[in-house]
Amino acid sequence: MTRRRVPEWFVLLLPAIIVIAAVVLIPLIFSLYSSFTPYKLTRPSTLWKWVGFFNYEKILTDAKFWAAFGRTVLFLTIVLNLELLLGLGIALMMNKVTWGQRTLRTILMFPMMFSPILVGFQFKFIFNDNIGLVNNVLQSVGFQNASLPWLVDGNLAMFSIMFAEIWMSTSVFAILILAGLFAMPRDPLEAAKVDGCTAWQTFRHITLPFLMPFIFIAMTIRSLDVARAYDIVQIMTGGGPARRTELLWTLMSRTGYVDARMGLANAMGYVSILLSILFTIYFFRKLSAARAELGMAG
Amino acid sequence: MDRNLAHRNRRRALKTAHFIGLFLVMSIICIPGLWIVLNSFRPTVEIMAKPPVWTPSFTLDHYRAMFGGAGEGGVPVFSYFRNSLIVSVVSTLIAILIGMSGGYAFARYRFKGKSGYFVGLMLFRAVPGVALSLPLFIVFARVGIIDTHFGLILAYVAMNVPFTIWLTDGFFRQIPKELHEAAEIDGCTRWQAFWKVEFPVARSGVASAAIFAFLTSWNEFALASQLTRSVGSKTMPVGLLDFTAEFTINWGGMCALAVLMIVPALVLTFIVQKHLIAGLTFGGVKG
Numbered sequence: 001m002t003r004r005r006v007p008e009w010f011v012l013l014l015p016a017i018i019v020i021a022a023v024v025l026i027p028l029i030f031s032l033y034s035s036f037t038p039y040k041l042t043r044p045s046t047l048w049k050w051v052g053f054f055n056y057e058k059i060l061t062d063a064k065f066w067a068a069f070g071r072t073v074l075f076l077t078i079v080l081n082l083e084l085l086l087g088l089g090i091a092l093m094m095n096k097v098t099w100g101q102r103t104l105r106t107i108l109m110f111p112m113m114f115s116p117i118l119v120g121f122q123f124k125f126i127f128n129d130n131i132g133l134v135n136n137v138l139q140s141v142g143f144q145n146a147s148l149p150w151l152v153d154g155n156l157a158m159f160s161i162m163f164a165e166i167w168m169s170t171s172v173f174a175i176l177i178l179a180g181l182f183a184m185p186r187d188p189l190e191a192a193k194v195d196g197c198t199a200w201q202t203f204r205h206i207t208l209p210f211l212m213p214f215i216f217i218a219m220t221i222r223s224l225d226v227a228r229a230y231d232i233v234q235i236m237t238g239g240g241p242a243r244r245t246e247l248l249w250t251l252m253s254r255t256g257y258v259d260a261r262m263g264l265a266n267a268m269g270y271v272s273i274l275l276s277i278l279f280t281i282y283f284f285r286k287l288s289a290a291r292a293e294l295g296m297a298g
Numbered sequence: 299m300d301r302n303l304a305h306r307n308r309r310r311a312l313k314t315a316h317f318i319g320l321f322l323v324m325s326i327i328c329i330p331g332l333w334i335v336l337n338s339f340r341p342t343v344e345i346m347a348k349p350p351v352w353t354p355s356f357t358l359d360h361y362r363a364m365f366g367g368a369g370e371g372g373v374p375v376f377s378y379f380r381n382s383l384i385v386s387v388v389s390t391l392i393a394i395l396i397g398m399s400g401g402y403a404f405a406r407y408r409f410k411g412k413s414g415y416f417v418g419l420m421l422f423r424a425v426p427g428v429a430l431s432l433p434l435f436i437v438f439a440r441v442g443i444i445d446t447h448f449g450l451i452l453a454y455v456a457m458n459v460p461f462t463i464w465l466t467d468g469f470f471r472q473i474p475k476e477l478h479e480a481a482e483i484d485g486c487t488r489w490q491a492f493w494k495v496e497f498p499v500a501r502s503g504v505a506s507a508a509i510f511a512f513l514t515s516w517n518e519f520a521l522a523s524q525l526t527r528s529v530g531s532k533t534m535p536v537g538l539l540d541f542t543a544e545f546t547i548n549w550g551g552m553c554a555l556a557v558l559m560i561v562p563a564l565v566l567t568f569i570v571q572k573h574l575i576a577g578l579t580f581g582g583v584k585g
Binding site: 007008009010012013015016019020022023024025026027028030031034041089090093094096097104106107108109110111112113114115116117118121122123124125126130131133136139140167171223224225226227228230231249252253256257262265266269270272273276277279280281284 | 316319320323324326327328329330331333334337345346347348349350352395396397399400402403404406407409415417419420421422423424425426427428429430431432433434436437452453455456457459460461463513516517518519520524535538547549552553556559560563564567568571
């Protein structure tokens with residue numbers, strides 16, 4: 001009889017697998033189960049009642065849920081695209097700077113160190129309609145009665161939240177794209193110049209393709225924690241006014257913690273998990289495709 | 299002559315536009331943070347003043363209240379700071395150990411379904427904190443580790459391991475295999491070859507992974523707000539909420555705590571700034 005030896009790689013991976021299984025997998029299985037029950041925190045016995053897909057049917061036919069879902073997708077689309085464009089712009093500008101670049105790069109990393117909840121409070125303060133910096137400046141430069149209700153009006157509140165989110169996360173893109181620009185070989189650029197390419201052509205056909213993997217890394221890193229937006233929204237508006245800034249995550253936490261309807265909240269949780277996973281897989285695939293194109297696959 | 303002049307003018311205009319654009323970007327990045335710092339030194343009357351006061355006066359009242367006033371509804375800042383420090387440091391250390399061994403396994407061994415395992419691990423990182431906090435709260439409450447350092451550390455380790463694996467994997471992969479083979483031929487054990495030869499080379503990658511793990515734990519809110527209840531385990535992001543009452547917010551006090559929260563992260567990032575960028579790019583591009 002031959003004894004099978006446990007392979008070394010498995011031993012090395014084992015601690016990671018154990019921790020993740022204990023802290024993430026088991027709760028997720030539990031929440032999957034409880035999403036099929038009418039579980040309420042206040043009545044533990046409801047955990048043993050099986051109701052099948054009732055919770056899912058309920059949220060999928062709920063207009064409030066779909067509104068939050070659509071808003072979340074829209075929010076992510078706008079925010080991620082703007083962050084990418086701004087990050088690209090900032091990186092290109094930074095690349096042209098001839099002196100003090102290190103200092104500027106350090107400043108650029110500033111927002112990355114801020115806790116999302118701190119960002120939320122900071123912009124709640126700045127966009128405050130009574131004592132906020134924005135309104136104070138507006139009034140001081142002459143708009144005497146400009147007291148814009150930044151966090152009270154639905155559209156303005158959404159704008160403020162997006163501003164906060166973009167402020168916090170653009171630097172991830174800018175820094176990664178800047179690193180890509182530094183790593184770029186000079187020869188193709190010079191060849192393009194000799195061949196008479198315009199600045200736009202050079203950018204479009206040489207710089208941008210080279211930057212693609214860096215852009216996708218940034219996207220992948222971002223897609224891992226898009227849900228950080230929850231902290232910001234929760235602090236700045238809490239989903240209000242009148243649900244105009246309600247995202248999937250705030251709706252879920254309200255259903256779970258305020259209404260104590262865990263089963264329903266967990267069903268929503270699964271929808272949001274699927275959303276995050278789809279984002280992540282999409283960008284991971286893009287990343288490996290971009291890598292393969294540049295021959296960096298390992 | 300005319301064309302020369304036009305060309306020069308255009309260059310000058312571009313240069314000015316570049317400078318203005320950069321200046322605007324930098325101000326937008328800096329002003330919100332500086333505003334917080336500035337307001338932590340202003341008396342509450344002035345913060346709330348209407349019309350606004352633009353010439354700031356200086357006071358240390360908020361800091362005095364924060365550090366001195368554990369009584370009279372004050373916020374126990376020292377406890378929060380200590381909790382944050384313990385939880386972040388311990389969870390970072392454990393996550394680095396576990397993540398490094400995992401990253402090494404991915405970088406050095408061939409096995410079936412490797413990329414499947416890898417993406418699978420990353421997906422666990424993608425689970426939103428809010429979605430996880432509901433079931434995690436119930437499970438932790440059953441086990442009885444809610445409101446303890448241990449519970450929070452456990453949660454953060456699980457949260458940080460996937461990303462650590464991703465970064466360290468990229469770094470170990472860059473080190474040529476011949477290096478540790480040579481070390482083994484010279485009589486090192488596999489462990490010695492790793493510890494004495496490969497680890498020092500990959501050190502900057504490990505450092506950057508550590509910074510990310512630390513910042514994530516230091517700043518995390520969604521999980522901490524549910525898994526901690528009392529002064530004994532609340533971290534600083536949760537503590538920020540102590541300054542909010544039903545309808546009012548003690549802005550000055552909150553700004554002071556915010557400054558206390560941001561300074562350690564700032565100092566740490568300054569020290570290892572170089573590794574941070576290198577870690578992100580190498581780990582990702584060549585990984």
